[in-house]
Amino acid sequence: MSRYWSDFVNGLEPYIPGEQPLDPAVIKLNTNENPYGPSPKSLKAITDCANQQLRLYPCPDSKELKNTIADYYELSPDQIFVGNGSDEVLAHAFNGLFRKTQPVLFPDITYSFYPVFCRLYDISYHQIPLAENFYLQLEQYCRPNGGIIFPNPNAPTGRFLDLNNIENLLREVTNSVVVVDEAYVDFGGASCAALIPNYDNLLVVHTLSKSRSLAGLRIGYAMGSSSLINGLNRVKNSFNSYPLSRIQAAAAVASFKDNTYFENTIKKVVVSRLDLTGELKTLGFEVVPSMANFLLVTHPKVSANSLYERLRANDILVRHFDRPRIDSYIRITVGNNAQNRALTQCLSSIVKSV
């Protein structure tokens, strides 16, 4: 604490991201990165940008990228907002689109940055418990609220809700903004982007950090009615005129234009998720059905903390959330074949030793 901080700074409880170890020997299955690299066309776009033009500011509106995303989702460019990672996009959405007159609603088990944003912007919130099997029960969100947000698939559970459920919610909730955080939707889910033309209060948030393998580059975007996007632009233009560098914009455009690479990468991850699910079940794990690139798992005989620590001692990093209801689970990112084999071999010896 310092006498030079604004009053609210001491009350913040900053988000703590998963570790980013520098040792390349570590098998990193803790922050849901893609095991495969970005499209070679994105890499070429980056090297093509490494020239004298970097002395110039980027396009403040990232026009080419907005046009590209709009084409991809059959929307118009004024329905697209882009930012420096989906966390920045979410932050502006909490600030600009959620109201303080009623609590914002989100699940009790979800992305743990949501309550952090609420504290940053002095927004009250109410967490609605998932069902016992980690199902999101959207009918419980039809109550007075200052906004609604949930990931689909949810994190860290991986459970996916189909669009019918979300459309039912949107038919009921018309006075506040509903944000669907689709960070993991490309791994088998269907995007709510298709509902945007019918619901002015729907904001769909995506990232290029997971399915497009660009976590190291920080690019996120939102899709919604032009009036929602206009609100986000007003906040963004009061914060940072140029959130995306020339390189981020160019690499992102190239990624959307290389759909073959994208689809092949997704297929490999989905196949690995199925394989890994089967192998973990064989070892006695209970696996929450996942449509994301991670699995939330628990074992009847070994505690989650012990699994986490023993994997770590073998240079395999996974995530253990010491939070109610999920503290007996670990979350494992789906890796490539070699990483998944190393993981299951290590888990096998841990499980057999008890």
Add this chain to the structure above:
Amino acid sequence: MSRYWSDFVNGLEPYIPGEQPLDPAVIKLNTNENPYGPSPKSLKAITDCANQQLRLYPCPDSKELKNTIADYYELSPDQIFVGNGSDEVLAHAFNGLFRKTQPVLFPDITYSFYPVFCRLYDISYHQIPLAENFYLQLEQYCRPNGGIIFPNPNAPTGRFLDLNNIENLLREVTNSVVVVDEAYVDFGGASCAALIPNYDNLLVVHTLSKSRSLAGLRIGYAMGSSSLINGLNRVKNSFNSYPLSRIQAAAAVASFKDNTYFENTIKKVVVSRLDLTGELKTLGFEVVPSMANFLLVTHPKVSANSLYERLRANDILVRHFDRPRIDSYIRITVGNNAQNRALTQCLSSIVKSV
């Protein structure tokens, strides 16, 4: 306006940056970019990053970059904060370090993003008029305040205050944070970074967009006591865990490690500023003495708006601020020799035609 925006969004008056024309034929002297490109070592660092590792998140604390900047200014890494352009750094400083109990103070003629940040964070402000000759009179800032901010050199005047003046202010103002925005300091000024060990409430903000020719990459940083930096980190970690991509961090590190290139570039810009000042005076312009990479100039016979329009008709972009006290001036970025020659030739024919 939309019924889905938070209440404050409609009251925002977003910052409007200078134009970024796509036509390479335009001589762009409107947003104070460096006429010379970034260090070749920064460009190499970027191409070295264009690989599979981009699938991984960057270091959330940008440790290597903080270490590099700390070494450069003989500070410690916990006295360094980094962000996605100095605008993001300034936004977090307004939010986290300025108080709402008294107005924040800044000059009437200054960087026009400051009042925008105040509206974003609901901070009241009071603008203190510069003297007639555009001098910043810091003794007028010794009054109750929620924080003080000014650029040094000031923008868009280019006038520089030496450190004695600033140290005198810091001796008086001990209850609030003083932010010195040194975006242009490398073009001949001396940095206040040297005062940081003696004043816990001093924050010095820099950008790599001007002197280091990396506007297209979006990197800024702040230096101050570890308690100020800790406050900024708390805000940043409640907003976006990873504001700097792997590429931004690597290119910035390489820039600081290529001091020869940096100093040569600065020398060329400073020589051009002196030459251009002389030529403009010969054409009858009044030139505000500048320690930045731009000149604020006025002509007794041609209106600023007319100068702006006639330069524009000749594919030369400068900036004209339609604001009280400076509406008879244009701001011209110092270009390279060819750009400056084209500018003075065009201005010569404009001036001779009246």
